[in-house]
Amino acid sequence: xxxRTMASVTANRVDFIExxxxxxxxxxxxxxxxxxxxxxxYMTDWRGMCGTEALMVVRxxxxxxxxxxxxxxxxxxxxxxxxxxxxxxxxxxIPQNSGNEIIVSLARMNKVRNIDPDNYTITVEAGCILKDxxxxxSKAKRYFPLSLAAEGSAMIGGNLSTNAGGTNVLRYGNARxxxxxxxxxxxxxxxxxxxxxxxKDNTGYDLKQLFLGSEGTLGIITAAVLKIFPxxxxxxxxxxxxxxxxxxxALLELARSESGDAVETFELMPRLMIDLVxxxxxxxxxPLSERYDFYVLLELVSTASLDIxxxxxxxxxxxxxxxxxxxxxxxIAQNETQRQAFWKLRENASESQRIEGASIKNDISVPxxxxxxxxxxxxxxxxxxxxxxxxxxxxxxxxGNLHYNLQIPEHSEKNAFxxxxxxxxxxxxxxxxxxxxxxxxxxxxxxxxxxxxxxxKDKVSxxxxxxxxxxxxxxxxFNPGKVL
Amino acid sequence: xxxRTMASVTANRVDFIExxxxxxxxxxxxxxxxxxxxxxxYMTDWRGMCGTEALMVVRxxxxxxxxxxxxxxxxxxxxxxxxxxxxxxxxxxIPQNSGNEIIVSLARMNKVRNIDPDNYTITVEAGCILKDxxxxxSKAKRYFPLSLAAEGSAMIGGNLSTNAGGTNVLRYGNARxxxxxxxxxxxxxxxxxxxxxxxKDNTGYDLKQLFLGSEGTLGIITAAVLKIFPxxxxxxxxxxxxxxxxxxxALLELARSESGDAVETFELMPRLMIDLVxxxxxxxxxPLSERYDFYVLLELVSTASLDIxxxxxxxxxxxxxxxxxxxxxxxIAQNETQRQAFWKLRENASESQRIEGASIKNDISVPxxxxxxxxxxxxxxxxxxxxxxxxxxxxxxxxGNLHYNLQIPEHSEKNAFxxxxxxxxxxxxxxxxxxxxxxxxxxxxxxxxxxxxxxxKDKVSxxxxxxxxxxxxxxxxFNPGKVL
Numbered sequence: 001x002x003x004r005t006m007a008s009v010t011a012n013r014v015d016f017i018e019x020x021x022x023x024x025x026x027x028x029x030x031x032x033x034x035x036x037x038x039x040x041x042y043m044t045d046w047r048g049m050c051g052t053e054a055l056m057v058v059r060x061x062x063x064x065x066x067x068x069x070x071x072x073x074x075x076x077x078x079x080x081x082x083x084x085x086x087x088x089x090x091x092x093x094i095p096q097n098s099g100n101e102i103i104v105s106l107a108r109m110n111k112v113r114n115i116d117p118d119n120y121t122i123t124v125e126a127g128c129i130l131k132d133x134x135x136x137x138s139k140a141k142r143y144f145p146l147s148l149a150a151e152g153s154a155m156i157g158g159n160l161s162t163n164a165g166g167t168n169v170l171r172y173g174n175a176r177x178x179x180x181x182x183x184x185x186x187x188x189x190x191x192x193x194x195x196x197x198x199x200k201d202n203t204g205y206d207l208k209q210l211f212l213g214s215e216g217t218l219g220i221i222t223a224a225v226l227k228i229f230p231x232x233x234x235x236x237x238x239x240x241x242x243x244x245x246x247x248x249x250a251l252l253e254l255a256r257s258e259s260g261d262a263v264e265t266f267e268l269m270p271r272l273m274i275d276l277v278x279x280x281x282x283x284x285x286x287p288l289s290e291r292y293d294f295y296v297l298l299e300l301v302s303t304a305s306l307d308i309x310x311x312x313x314x315x316x317x318x319x320x321x322x323x324x325x326x327x328x329x330x331x332i333a334q335n336e337t338q339r340q341a342f343w344k345l346r347e348n349a350s351e352s353q354r355i356e357g358a359s360i361k362n363d364i365s366v367p368x369x370x371x372x373x374x375x376x377x378x379x380x381x382x383x384x385x386x387x388x389x390x391x392x393x394x395x396x397x398x399x400g401n402l403h404y405n406l407q408i409p410e411h412s413e414k415n416a417f418x419x420x421x422x423x424x425x426x427x428x429x430x431x432x433x434x435x436x437x438x439x440x441x442x443x444x445x446x447x448x449x450x451x452x453x454x455x456x457k458d459k460v461s462x463x464x465x466x467x468x469x470x471x472x473x474x475x476x477x478f479n480p481g482k483v484l
Numbered sequence: 485x486x487x488r489t490m491a492s493v494t495a496n497r498v499d500f501i502e503x504x505x506x507x508x509x510x511x512x513x514x515x516x517x518x519x520x521x522x523x524x525x526y527m528t529d530w531r532g533m534c535g536t537e538a539l540m541v542v543r544x545x546x547x548x549x550x551x552x553x554x555x556x557x558x559x560x561x562x563x564x565x566x567x568x569x570x571x572x573x574x575x576x577x578i579p580q581n582s583g584n585e586i587i588v589s590l591a592r593m594n595k596v597r598n599i600d601p602d603n604y605t606i607t608v609e610a611g612c613i614l615k616d617x618x619x620x621x622s623k624a625k626r627y628f629p630l631s632l633a634a635e636g637s638a639m640i641g642g643n644l645s646t647n648a649g650g651t652n653v654l655r656y657g658n659a660r661x662x663x664x665x666x667x668x669x670x671x672x673x674x675x676x677x678x679x680x681x682x683x684k685d686n687t688g689y690d691l692k693q694l695f696l697g698s699e700g701t702l703g704i705i706t707a708a709v710l711k712i713f714p715x716x717x718x719x720x721x722x723x724x725x726x727x728x729x730x731x732x733x734a735l736l737e738l739a740r741s742e743s744g745d746a747v748e749t750f751e752l753m754p755r756l757m758i759d760l761v762x763x764x765x766x767x768x769x770x771p772l773s774e775r776y777d778f779y780v781l782l783e784l785v786s787t788a789s790l791d792i793x794x795x796x797x798x799x800x801x802x803x804x805x806x807x808x809x810x811x812x813x814x815x816i817a818q819n820e821t822q823r824q825a826f827w828k829l830r831e832n833a834s835e836s837q838r839i840e841g842a843s844i845k846n847d848i849s850v851p852x853x854x855x856x857x858x859x860x861x862x863x864x865x866x867x868x869x870x871x872x873x874x875x876x877x878x879x880x881x882x883x884g885n886l887h888y889n890l891q892i893p894e895h896s897e898k899n900a901f902x903x904x905x906x907x908x909x910x911x912x913x914x915x916x917x918x919x920x921x922x923x924x925x926x927x928x929x930x931x932x933x934x935x936x937x938x939x940x941k942d943k944v945s946x947x948x949x950x951x952x953x954x955x956x957x958x959x960x961x962f963n964p965g966k967v968l
Contacts, residue, residue: 118737118853119884165684174684177661192944199883200649200658200849201922202697203937204929204967205949209693213686230741253602257714260788262744304744306800316790365684369602399683400603438685445688453687460676465689471955483688 019076023058023102026068031108032058042103045094046087046150049448053099054081061108063183063191063222070220070477071189073102079480080104082216084127084158087150089361090446092162092215096481106157109222112136121180121197123225126157133226142228143303145172149347157221163213165442167346170398171264171301172229174442175212181225182208187218187473197225210472215444216479218472230303236314237265237299237339240321241292241329245397246372248296251326252398255298258317262310265299266398267346272407273392276352277345284344287331296397297346349394353407358414359392360421362404364432365441371400374435381427382406386420401441404428429456445483453483503560507542507586510552515592516542526587529578530571530634533932538565538579541587547667547675547706550588554704554961555673557586563964564588566700568611568642571634573845574930576646576699580965590641593706596620605664605681607709610641617710626712627787629656633831641705647697649926651830654882655748655785656713658926659696665709666692671702671957681709694956699928700963702956714787720798721749721783721823724805725776725813729881730856732780735810736882739782742801746794749783750882751830756891757876760836761829768828771815780881781830833878837891842898843876844905846888848916849925855884858919865911866890870904885925888912913940929967937967 024032033039034056042057044050055078060066073080079101083093095101106127114123117140124133130151137144146159148166158164160182164175172178181196194208211219242248248268255263271293278284300317302310314332321327333339353359366374379391388409395403406424408417429439433456445453454462462484469476469484508516517523518540526541528534539562544550557564563585567577579585590611598607601624608617614635621628630643632650642648644666648659656662665680678692695703726732732752739747755777762768784801786794798816805811817823837843850858863875872893879887890908892901913923917940929937938946946968953960953968 116851116853118733119851121851163686163690165686169684173661176690177657186944186948190944192948193942194945196920196922197851198849198920198922198925199852200653200880200885200925202647202649202926202928203922203924203933203941204945205698205702205952206647206660206693206696207945207948209690212690214689218689230745233744249602258788258790260717260746260786260790261714262788302744304742304746304797306742306744306797313788313790365682367600367603367605367681368683369600396684401684436680436682438680438682438687440687441682441684442686444686449687457687458677460670460674461678461688461691464670464676464691467955468689468694468952471951 015076016078019072019078020055023069023072026065026072027058027060031060031065032056042083042086042105043094045091047089049091049094053097054095055100055102057103057105059105059108063185066104066185066220066222067189067191069104070185070187073477074188074475077475077477078102079477080220081479082106082161082220084155085129085150085153087154087158088162088446089443090448092444092446092482093158096447098480101480104220106155106222113223115140116197117142119197120228121225122228123195123197123223124156125223126155126221128156130154130156130159137228138231141231143231144226144228146175146178149350156224160212160224161214161216161221162444165396165399165401167265167267167396169396170266178227179208179212179224180227182211182221183223184211184219184221187475187478192219195223195225210468215446215483217469217483218478220478232301232303233305234302234310235299235339236311237297237333237342238314238318239287239331239342240296240298240318240327241288242294242296242326243328244294244372245375247326248294248397249368249372251296251298251321254321254326255317258320259300259313262300262302263298263398264301265297267297267395268397268402269295269297269346269349269394270392272390273349273394274345276356276392277348280352280355281344281348284348287342288329290329292329297342349392353392353405356407358408358417360406360418360424362425362428363441363443364404364428364437364439365399365401366432366435366437368397368400370435371397371402374431374437375402378404378428378431381431382424385424385427425452447482450483499560500562503556503562504539507553507556510549510556511542511544515544515549516540526567526570526589527578529575531573533575533578537581537583539584539586541589543589543592545592547669550669550704550706551673551675553588554669554671557961558672558959561959561961562586563961564704565963566590566645566704568639569613569634569637571638571642572646572930573927574932576928576930576966577642580931582964585964588704590639590706597707599624600681601626603681604712605709606712607679607681607707608640609707610639610705612640614638614640614643621712622715625715627715628710628712630659630662633834640708644696644708645698645700645705646928649880649883649885651749651751651880653880654750662711663692663696663708664711666695666705667707668695668703668705671959671962676703679707679709694952699930699967701953701967702962704962716785716787717789718786718794719783719823720795721781721817721826722798722802723771723815723826724780724782724802724811725772726778726780726810727812728778728856729859731810732778732881733852733856735780735782735805736852738805738810739801742804743784743797746784746786747782747882748785749781751781751879752881752886753779753781753830753833753878754876756874757833757878758829760840760876761832764836764839765828765832768832771826772813774813776813781826833876837876837889840891842892842901844890844902844908846909846912847925847927848888848912848921848923849883849885850916850919850921852881852884854919855881855886858915858921859886862888862912862915865915866908869908869911909936931966934967
């Protein structure tokens with residue numbers, strides 16, 4: 001990728017200053033700021049990492065403005081950091097400190113352009129906050145299933161460009177799977193209009209796939225046509241104690257087959273995670289009276305308007321699971337309040353880890369059939385390296401995805417612990433790779449995992465990615481320093 | 485794209501002949517033929533179109549052989565037509581008569597490499613026949629949902645490279661949606677190994693998407709990891725008479741919401757189609773005693789091993805549909821034989837059209853909310869052009885996809901009718917475009933619809949496709965004359 005030297009900046013200085021001036025004209029006085037204090041929230045990410053330099057923040061109000069400013073940036077070799085809700089966990093939406101970047105916030109492009117309940121589609125702009133999108137679908141008696149902890153501030157454009165995962169992947173797939181059409185501004189400022197709401201379209205290459213999951217490095221997603229679904233009519237939730245991870249996987253299989261694939265949630269939680277949440281988060285309590293090593297939050301969902309007695313089915317599944325020893329204790333939510341209490345435990349996992357102290361995070365996936373094996377092997381290796389380390393491995397095991405987080409040993413020094421990050425992650429990632437897994441299941445690469453990607457991804461894949469990047473963004477203006 | 489002139493062929497003659505010799509060595513004596521009679525089935529497609537020239541047909545037995553022969557072809561500028569079961573409806577797998585092409589048949593690479601029921605994945609080679617793949621999944625008590633008329637000879641590599649649709653898209657998606665990983669030979673002979681069976685993997689660009697649906701123009705798919713599902717435990721099938729297309733769409737909505745999205749099949753069939761099938765195909769009869777204008781084959785499927793009384797649900801749905809006038813008559817299959825009798829009507833649609841005489845085929849999609857409107861508007865326009873034309877529009881309206889076929893008027897001359905193909909398709913495609921639809925919903929582009937694609941696809945899309953093609957296959961050796 002292109003790297004600007006100061007010399008080249010100087011050589012193009014006039015173009016450069018002229019371009020910035022014209023960008024300001026394009027977005028109008030309310031559409032930009034270069035005041036450091038105002039820019040700070042855009043330069044600082046969710047984890048507190050900070051890109052200390054940016055030329056300015058622009059907040060265009062429509063696709064045409066973006067197209068114009070991208071064309072100007074392309075001409076003057078100014079780089080662009082596209083930004084939605086800035087909730088990346090990998091530093092994917094902040095500057096890289098080249099001093100040559102503008103942040104393009106999609107926040108003002110937050111409209112729902114159209115909703116077509118009969119076609120089960122919704123058309124939204126990239127800056128639409130995920131929660132607002134869910135509500136818009138719900139108002140039309142439809143359901144948009146993408147759901148994740150940051151949904152109150154994450155924007156759909158960011159969700160799509162990072163192919164976000166979350167808690168509903170098991171049944172509905174990742175963000176990519178929810179997309180029928182996209183509108184994208186290309187690196188030369190042209191607009192690609194692929195906003196079609198079709199279930200089937202085999203007219204040539206599926207171009208939208210290029211932009212989904214490429215983290216803003218190939219184009220700026222400005223709008224999307226998304227799939228929506230019939231609304232859930234019944235949700236049954238159980239908080240189950242399981243003897244071990246292998247039993248959790250077997251329970252998943254049992255629940256899937258006996259429920260007719262009605263499993264929407266299947267989240268693994270270890271005891272330590274529950275302890276941390278109860279310790280640090282107000283109004284959380286253990287749903288079961290005894291203590292166990294592992295828990296699964298299991299939810300069945302029906303969208304049938306005819307009565308299908310889902311709760312009976314859940315009870316049958318649990319009673320079969322008890323009999324075969326897969327579940328050793330369980331609580332079924334009797335109402336929405338109880339269900340929310342289960343979810344509160346799961347949703348505060350990261351927050352309670354943060355309060356407890358330093359942790360080293362891993363977002364891995366392996367084939368579901370190997371997840372129990374992975375859990376144990378990785379734990380043995382990590383414990384050999386640091387016997388007092390605390391494992392807080394939780395997450396979407398229905399998708400083969402674990403947040404395999406390592407909590408600092410009690411009474412240890414933070415910096416010394418964090419200095420070993422690469423060492424621990426190296427051991428974990430080697431096992432992941434050996435099992436045919438992924439070192440970034442849902443969080444993406446951003447700026448944080450670039451080095452790991454270069455190390456763990458095969459050469460042919462890296463070559464192909466670079467080839468695509470070079471041809472789609474020959475000037476290297478889109479989100480430099482991310483992914484590749 | 486590159487075009488070889490005879491002059492350039494002559495200039496490279498030695499390389500060229502040497503390359504062919506070495507390709508023969510790579511695949512061994514049983515792996516090639518240049519005998520015209522033996523090559524004929526490979527050069528002639530399902531619709532009887534024939535590519536009259538090919539240098540030879542090679543039948544490599546593994547990925548390494550393909551990699552080697554592609555490298556040789558790249559060096560000597562020999563083009564490659566990848567071929568599976570050769571069941572394309574668009575001439576996608578036959579030569580284009582440049583005299584500079586070899587056909588690479590994947591037929592000998594037909595192994596199931598691995599099946600992992602707990603991970604719900606199956607790993608197969610590209611030459612595996614779709615029906616065999618379904619059986620392999622079934623043996624492991626799993627279900628591979630891709631299903632289409634040609635499944636007895638179509639091969640999975642072709643299904644994936646054309647992103648095949650079929651009768652189960654409504655519930656399980658197109659072929660693309662069933663893929664977790666791919667192995668592909670690139671245009672320089674390198675092998676890209678993306679054979680991972682992960683539900684979540686956000687490590688960079690999703691490269692497999694490039695090869696899915698690009699009809700062999702960007703690489704040769706040699707193997708795939710595919711999703712498999714719990715086996716259906718109950719299938720309930722109804723043959724419903726509906727008053728019109730709008731009622732069919734409303735019935736879909738009713739069935740989806742009342743069944744809890746258990747609708748797996750939703751196929752529209754007009755009276756004329758039923759008449760043609762009964763006239764031309766042995767042992768077919770009308771399931772209903774009265775005649776109606778339109779029918780829907782509706783199937784609900786459950787994968788629950790616990791009893792969920794699906795048949796009761798179907799009866800309830802139909803009784804609600806009767807009440808609201810969406811269904812005016814219906815037969816429910818009481819056993820598998822009766823169900824097969826329903827399917828026989830649907831599956832013989834194309835065959836009975838072929839026997840009846842010439843027809844002009846269209847494979848279109850529009851948003852489901854506009855399909856009834858499309859049906860009528862297009863019919864009015866077509867009937868204005870030729871009042872005696874017979875409309876046989878059937879298909880997967882649950883996906884917004886209609887095979888909007890025009891049957892020759894009775895007692896008309898075939899060639900004169902077929903000569904108007906472009907004229908009729910132009911009118912239909914203009915309406916499709918205006919409604920935000922697709923002129924090729926599931927059949928792809930191949931060689932037959934290239935001109936239409938160039939006419940109907942927007943310039944930015946065409947530019948992007950050409951950019952991708954040029955960079956992925958700079959020598960233009962993969963399936964020339966197809967898509968672009």
